[in-house]
Amino acid sequence: MKAYQIKIELIESDPLIWRRVIIPADVTFRRLHDxxxxxxxxxxxxxxxxEFAEEKFRITNNEEAYEDYKFYSKKYKKNNPTKEEDSYGIIGRIIExxxxxxxxxxxxxxxxxYKNFDYIYDFGDYWRHKIELENIIEDYKFGYPVLLEGEGAxxxxxxxxxxxxxxxxxxWNxxxxxxxxxxxxxxxxxxxxEFNINFVNDLLKTCLKFKKNES
Known part of the structure; x- marks a missing residue:
């Protein structure tokens, strides 16, 4: 099974909070999120x-944003909204x-x-993570992600x-x-x-065992 070794870093954490994970390649972004x-x-x-830098798409579970995009992109499929319809440019930003x-x-x-992209969790606290592809593995033997190492709670x-x-x-300290x-x-x-690699790997194996219809 093909898989990716990725590094996850919590941006601006000091000391750096990070994890190194192997994840099967044939999964969705929902499974990567998990x-x-x-x-x-x-x-x-x-x-x-x-987030993918300088690209014109977002991968998100924000249903409200998705429905807005779906509605306005269909409505303005042939023509952009007029200034009267979109005086503040809100619709334009939604459909772009x-x-x-x-x-x-x-x-x-x-x-x-892309090899490098960002993952943002919680739009209030705004936890930004850097996701970096470190290695491509062609003969991965497990049908679930494995945490190799990491640091920081x-x-x-x-x-x-x-x-x-x-x-x-x-x-706290x-x-x-x-x-x-x-x-x-x-x-x-x-x-x-505190960070516990064995506890995390038990969760990954138990909860994220790869199935074709749940990728």
Whole structure:
């Protein structure tokens, strides 16, 4: 089975939070999203998007954005909206970038063509990840992703982005901090934990075993 070795980096994290994963090539972006979620330690609470620099398309699970694109691109298939119809340019921005659902696009063509692209999770906290193709494997023996290595705990959901995570860590790591106890209680409620490669690989094997009709 063909597969890709990819590196996932949480941009602007310091120290860098990263994972190195092998994923079967014949899967969709939905399955890649699932793999990133498990590998990093996110809980899949929010919208997400794959971005390819300077390209006129987005791969996202944002159903509202997809329906807007579908409606306006059909309505203005032959002619662009007039200034009266689109005085603020909103419709123009909607239809200029094709929206693709993640379950409708296989990763192989894109990952081999672009080799580097971004994955954004949670449009509020705006966690931007760099996805880099490191190697193509032709004889991969497993029907599920495997986490090879990584470093750094995943931030808690809804912590407030990179800046919020830094504030969180200041209180979490300092027993003398005035908010240490409340932050510890909240962090534990968010399942904040140290990176554990064996735990992650058990999840990947159990939850993401590759099936042709679930790629």
């Amino acid at each position: 793999t990133i979620q498990f590998a990093m330690g996110w809980h899949d609470y929010h919208l997400y998007e794959f 970038n094709k929206i693709i659902k993640p379950q409708c696009a296989k990763i192989d063509k894109y990952i081999e063509t 995943c931030p808690p959901e809804d912590v407030g982005g990179i800046v919020g995570y830094q504030v969180f860590l200041e209180a 300092n027993p003398e901090h005035e908010e240490h106890e409340s932050i510890k209680k909240w962090g534990e409620s968010q399942h904040y934990r």
